[in-house]
Amino acid sequence: MAAGWFWLNAEPLDDEIPQTLRRALVFNERIARAALFSNGHLVKTFPVSAIGKLKVNGEFGMDDPVDEAAWNLEVAPLAGAGLKLTLADVRALPRCEQTIEFKCIEGWSTVTQFAGARLSEFTAKFARGSEKAAYVGMRTPDEQYYVGLDMPSALHPQTLLAYEMNGQPLTDRHGAPLRLVIPVKYGIKNIKRIARIEYTNERPADYWAEEGYDYYAGL
Amino acid sequence: MKVLEEKHKLATRWFHWINVPLLALMIYSGAMIYWAYEPYRIGVGGVTLVHFFPDRFFTLTGTDQSLALGMAFHFFFAWLFAINGLAYVVYTLVSGEWRALAPDGNSFREALQVAKHDAGFKVPLPPQGRYNAAQRITYSAIVIMGGLSLVTGLAIYKPAQLHWLTAALGGYQWARWEHFWLTMGYVGFFVIHIAQVIRAGWANFRAMVCGYDLASVEDNVTTEVTHAD
Numbered sequence: 001m002a003a004g005w006f007w008l009n010a011e012p013l014d015d016e017i018p019q020t021l022r023r024a025l026v027f028n029e030r031i032a033r034a035a036l037f038s039n040g041h042l043v044k045t046f047p048v049s050a051i052g053k054l055k056v057n058g059e060f061g062m063d064d065p066v067d068e069a070a071w072n073l074e075v076a077p078l079a080g081a082g083l084k085l086t087l088a089d090v091r092a093l094p095r096c097e098q099t100i101e102f103k104c105i106e107g108w109s110t111v112t113q114f115a116g117a118r119l120s121e122f123t124a125k126f127a128r129g130s131e132k133a134a135y136v137g138m139r140t141p142d143e144q145y146y147v148g149l150d151m152p153s154a155l156h157p158q159t160l161l162a163y164e165m166n167g168q169p170l171t172d173r174h175g176a177p178l179r180l181v182i183p184v185k186y187g188i189k190n191i192k193r194i195a196r197i198e199y200t201n202e203r204p205a206d207y208w209a210e211e212g213y214d215y216y217a218g219l
Numbered sequence: 220m221k222v223l224e225e226k227h228k229l230a231t232r233w234f235h236w237i238n239v240p241l242l243a244l245m246i247y248s249g250a251m252i253y254w255a256y257e258p259y260r261i262g263v264g265g266v267t268l269v270h271f272f273p274d275r276f277f278t279l280t281g282t283d284q285s286l287a288l289g290m291a292f293h294f295f296f297a298w299l300f301a302i303n304g305l306a307y308v309v310y311t312l313v314s315g316e317w318r319a320l321a322p323d324g325n326s327f328r329e330a331l332q333v334a335k336h337d338a339g340f341k342v343p344l345p346p347q348g349r350y351n352a353a354q355r356i357t358y359s360a361i362v363i364m365g366g367l368s369l370v371t372g373l374a375i376y377k378p379a380q381l382h383w384l385t386a387a388l389g390g391y392q393w394a395r396w397e398h399f400w401l402t403m404g405y406v407g408f409f410v411i412h413i414a415q416v417i418r419a420g421w422a423n424f425r426a427m428v429c430g431y432d433l434a435s436v437e438d439n440v441t442t443e444v445t446h447a448d
Binding site for chain 2: 218
């Protein structure tokens with residue numbers, strides 16, 4: 001067993017972790033997607049009185065100031081021409097408000113309220129047909145932070161493109177003007193300040209997966 | 220004279236000795252994960268008596284700055300830990316071995332006697348089978364704790380998909396707290412277990428490795444031969 005430990009540690013790395021461990025994470029993802037994940041499994045929601053103070057924990061991709069007036073959202077569907085949207089386009093979709101426990105992969109969690117448009121409804125309106133893609137990739141304007149999401153998680157009814165937090169417009173450090181809130185995954189997938197959404201069958205690059213974390217990161 | 224007497228079944232010994240490094244790896248990778256958010260402490264009011272853990276604990280054990288690797292190890296070895304543990308439970312139930320392990324009606328009273336005796340008081344040991352009453356209780360409890368570690372671990376691992384389980388344990392942060400203290404329970408068990416094994420001596424330890432212990436038996440033939448000389 002000790003030999004096994006040293007053998008694992010001596011293995012070639014696959015995105016920063018021994019390849020056997022990476023394969024185990026992929027295996028676990030397969031089990032979770034086949035046997036556990038369901039659109040009907042909703043994360044617990046909380047009363048407004050339970051809201052805590054969500055700390056700013058990741059600022060990758062947010063070094064430069066953002067000009068919200070000039071900001072727009074680039075959408076690249078699975079097939080066909082892309083389009084550029086404004087925040088008003090996203091706000092025009094049905095507003096969904098939810099108070100959920102935001103869970104950091106570090107282990108802490110904070111009850112937080114977010115409001116925005118369901119990514120499923122956004123997709124149906126602005127990238128019709130792209131639901132057939134295997135993945136959604138998102139990135140910040142400077143391309144310094146990027147996440148990849150499996151489509152079932154992206155289309156989960158509690159996955160939002162959020163523009164409000166705790167009843168206020170998103171602050172800059174919490175991802176203004178538009179961020180992802182995907183409570184079926186750890187915080188690392190909840191990308192802030194989204195500039196581009198791409199529907200694709202190729203597994204998109206993911207910032208923290210490249211640093212050794214589980215690509216799926218599903219809860 | 221002394222004869223060899225089977226004490227521990229081959230299967231039991233395998234389950235035990237496979238579990239040792241697996242549990243060690245689960246605790247070690249668990250510490251790597253816990254490092255990233257280490258809020259637990261024992262204190263009175265606002266005064267902290269013990270913080271789990273001071274920074275130097277993590278640096279000295281090499282469990283700092285390794286959250287990603289820790290999670291990868293934890294979610295790989297969890298399979299082996301769970302499979303070995305479940306196989307042990309099934310084996311113990313099916314083979315009937317549980318009869319030597321499970322506490323019975325007298326165990327809780329007798330366990331006090333054992334504890335007093337082991338603590339140095341002049342109290343006679345109650346009659347025992349393979350395990351004394353204190354062992355029956357402790358070894359049964361540790362198996363149940365293993366199951367609870369699995370359950371609380373799943374509740375932390377998939378709090379969205381297994382929301383009913385997480386809720387039953389008091390919520391996400393409570394499940395994490397329970398998972399942590401079960402682990403501290405293993406560490407406490409380990410310390411006492413090792414001390415007791417050392418006290419019990421080499422023959423007892425050897426029995427857990429090779430399965431046999433030397434037992435004294437009355438043998439009239441031997442006695443007569445000795446007297447005839």
